[in-house]
Amino acid sequence: MVRVEPCDPRDPHAVSVMERLSRVLNAITGDGGTSSFDPADVLVSRALFVVARDEHGAAIGCGAYRPLEGDVAEIKRMYAEHGSGAAILSHLEAAARADGYGAAWLSTRRVNARAVSFYERHGYVEIAPYGRYADRPQSICLGKMLES
Numbered sequence: 393m394v395r396v397e398p399c400d401p402r403d404p405h406a407v408s409v410m411e412r413l414s415r416v417l418n419a420i421t422g423d424g425g426t427s428s429f430d431p432a433d434v435l436v437s438r439a440l441f442v443v444a445r446d447e448h449g450a451a452i453g454c455g456a457y458r459p460l461e462g463d464v465a466e467i468k469r470m471y472a473e474h475g476s477g478a479a480i481l482s483h484l485e486a487a488a489r490a491d492g493y494g495a496a497w498l499s500t501r502r503v504n505a506r507a508v509s510f511y512e513r514h515g516y517v518e519i520a521p522y523g524r525y526a527d528r529p530q531s532i533c534l535g536k537m538l539e540s
Contacts, residue, residue, distance in 0.1 A: 396442050433468070446474060493538055
């Protein structure tokens with residue numbers, strides 16, 4: 393059973409799971425993704441960082457959202473081990489809806505086919521590149537409306 397719970401991104405368990413994420417991303421894309429995430433971005437109002445834990449309490453995944461623009465939340469630092477991805481994403485989407493967001497956007501590298509496929513299976517569709525990803529053809533931006 394997977395338990396998803398809010399966590400300070402500076403907590404040692406959060407840091408450890410994000411380090412695993414960075415190693416995996418670096419192996420897939422050549423970039424650990426740390427330059428596009430500042431823990432302070434999810435320590436503000438209408439933002440959230442979560443850790444997924446297995447039945448023994450071990451951190452097996454993480455994810456976050458932060459305010460992007462208007463009613464759009466940006467999903468950040470999604471990582472899942474042992475099939476925890478759907479639980480993490482579902483938790484983030486429900487919390488973002490509760491925080492008043494109408495949509496969730498994210499970016500990943502096109503070469504990360506597993507991540508792109510995961511998000512598409514969960515209702516995300518390609519959107520126009522936004523922000524820092526606008527001039528990065530290696531990135532794909534995805535979005536989803538968050539129905540209430």
